[in-house]
Amino acid sequence: MEFSLSHTVFISLPPSPPLSLPIIGHLYLFKKPLHQSLAKISHKYGPILLLQFGSRPVLVVSSHSAAEECFTKNDVVFANRPRLLAGKHLGYGYTTLAWSPYGDNWRNLRRIATVEILAPNRVQMFAGVRQDETRHLVRRLLNGDGESEDGYRVVEMKSAFFETTVNVMMMMIGGKRYYGDVSGDSEERLRFKEIVAEIAGLSGATNIGDFVPILRWIGMDKIEHTLRKLLVKRDNFMQDLIEEHRNIKSEKQRNSTLIDVLLSLQENDPQSYNDQIIRGMVQVMLTAGTATSASTMEWAMSLLLNNPDALIKAQAEIDRQIGDTRLVDDSDLPHLPYLQAVIKETLRLCPGSPMLVPHESSASCTVGGYRVPSRTMLLVNMWAIQRDPKMWEDPMKFKPERFIDLEGNREGSFAMMPFGYGRRGCPGESMALRVVGLVLASLIQCFEWVRLDREMVDMAEASGLAMSKAQPLAARYRPRAIELLQHI
Numbered sequence: 001m002e003f004s005l006s007h008t009v010f011i012s013l014p015p016s017p018p019l020s021l022p023i024i025g026h027l028y029l030f031k032k033p034l035h036q037s038l039a040k041i042s043h044k045y046g047p048i049l050l051l052q053f054g055s056r057p058v059l060v061v062s063s064h065s066a067a068e069e070c071f072t073k074n075d076v077v078f079a080n081r082p083r084l085l086a087g088k089h090l091g092y093g094y095t096t097l098a099w100s101p102y103g104d105n106w107r108n109l110r111r112i113a114t115v116e117i118l119a120p121n122r123v124q125m126f127a128g129v130r131q132d133e134t135r136h137l138v139r140r141l142l143n144g145d146g147e148s149e150d151g152y153r154v155v156e157m158k159s160a161f162f163e164t165t166v167n168v169m170m171m172m173i174g175g176k177r178y179y180g181d182v183s184g185d186s187e188e189r190l191r192f193k194e195i196v197a198e199i200a201g202l203s204g205a206t207n208i209g210d211f212v213p214i215l216r217w218i219g220m221d222k223i224e225h226t227l228r229k230l231l232v233k234r235d236n237f238m239q240d241l242i243e244e245h246r247n248i249k250s251e252k253q254r255n256s257t258l259i260d261v262l263l264s265l266q267e268n269d270p271q272s273y274n275d276q277i278i279r280g281m282v283q284v285m286l287t288a289g290t291a292t293s294a295s296t297m298e299w300a301m302s303l304l305l306n307n308p309d310a311l312i313k314a315q316a317e318i319d320r321q322i323g324d325t326r327l328v329d330d331s332d333l334p335h336l337p338y339l340q341a342v343i344k345e346t347l348r349l350c351p352g353s354p355m356l357v358p359h360e361s362s363a364s365c366t367v368g369g370y371r372v373p374s375r376t377m378l379l380v381n382m383w384a385i386q387r388d389p390k391m392w393e394d395p396m397k398f399k400p401e402r403f404i405d406l407e408g409n410r411e412g413s414f415a416m417m418p419f420g421y422g423r424r425g426c427p428g429e430s431m432a433l434r435v436v437g438l439v440l441a442s443l444i445q446c447f448e449w450v451r452l453d454r455e456m457v458d459m460a461e462a463s464g465l466a467m468s469k470a471q472p473l474a475a476r477y478r479p480r481a482i483e484l485l486q487h488i
């Protein structure tokens with residue numbers, strides 16, 4: 001790998017599959033979903049690979065030790081993001097937290113996110129919002145129709161989870177709920193729902209023009225046009241929301257939502273908290289923080305329905321800890337270790353961002369003894385690492401117990417990183433775990449859950465970059481005979 005001619009040391013590039021075609025490079029090798037396809041290629045050529053995605057060199061890392069190198073000794077080098085089309089449009093010209101290059105703008109946004117928006121005291125401040133939205137969901141299920149003779153009803157869970165997480169987020173951001181039991185302006189709701197549906201349809205999509213620029217130039221890449229139109233609609237909506245809050249005069253209301261918090265910071269520091277920054281921050285929370293949490297809930301319920309023993313155990317733990325006279329709340333979550341283990345095991349098998357978010361090197365560096373050139377995109381295949389048989393016993397099995405027994409528990413290591421690590425690691429982890437934990441705990445506490453029929457829940461994945469189910473989860477449920485349901 002390393003050799004020298006007189007005094008110069010040559011370090012070789014990582015291995016690559018032999019045939020890289022003109023224009024498309026190795027793109028011909030990939031099938032969807034991409035993380036599964038890359039796992040197969042890595043199996044053949046090794047855990048550190050250099051591929052050509054069209055014109056872009058991409059380092060694909062599929063071992064915990066290489067991932068560790070990327071996020072410890074090379075963390076600063078890989079703290080950049082590639083300039084992909086989604087970042088240009090959904091990320092306000094690469095200026096939002098998730099898409100910004102590493103530098104002063106990113107540092108300012110990251111500080112706002114971690115100190116003002118997602119800090120533990122702020123997450124705590126919104127415990128009531130999470131509790132209310134969970135109650136709304138329970139009520140909605142209690143009022144569901146189509147009850148069969150044995151008391152069971154059917155619910156399509158994908159949209160129920162998504163709408164609940166969007167409601168939680170928008171209640172925190174602007175004090176408004178847009179789904180389910182709502183009051184207020186129906187036109188505004190319609191506008192919002194349209195924007196959310198369009199973003200959801202686009203954000204997990206791969207964009208061929210990112211890798212084969214010629215397709216973009218000759219107008220074959222339709223996504224860019226759609227993204228541009230969406231940007232205007234979304235921007236107008238967010239600005240209207242900001243103006244509404246700017247006009248709020250009452251002292252009591254002024255600090256009750258995140259927009260209010262950001263607007264009061266704007267008064268003292270208009271530069272660091274200008275309207276575009278606020279719009280961008282709202283946008284990032286809405287895109288980074290909703291579908292990821294909702295799909296974790298959906299995968300968790302799917303896994304529990306396919307593993308009824310684990311569901312019984314989780315329910316027994318909740319009954320033991322909380323009883324049946326009150327609904328579980330935020331402060332109970334640390335006392336539910338089995339439920340926490342279920343969520344960790346779900347994130348191990350079904351990480352919402354299976355290849356994290358793409359990084360890019362800002363200088364050349366070495367990984368695993370190989371040379372990685374500057375401006376190489378980095379994909380860390382967490383999906384593959386979290387199923388690596390060298391690190392995990394029975395890696396394909398759903399075994400929450402592995403996070404309770406000390407032996408074989410890889411939590412906190414680079415073999416388990418569903419939220420990433422280092423400078424660009426997810427700042428919303430603790431909020432996400434609370435929302436996911438509370439919603440799951442409440443549903444398990446209040447209802448009996450079973451599969452639609454004898455068939456196992458289909459665990460096939462959809463094709464996009466996010467890890468979502470190909471078939472939305474539907475399940476049968478019936479209220480449990482417990483006192484707390486009398487006063488929900």
Ligand code: HEM
Nearest residue numbers: 097098288289292293352353356357419420424426428432
């Ligand atoms: C289960 C839910 C979630 C999962 C699995 C998840 C996972 C991730 C991952 C893997 C990354 C990329 C790390 C990297 O680049 O190496 C990320 C970034 C990010 N996440 Fe999350 N996330 C979740 C929920 C949330 C929530 C609730 C929020 C905020 C409300 C959030 C905000 C962000 C932001 C702003 C970034 C970009 C950070 C940066 O580039 O500096 N996420 N998340």
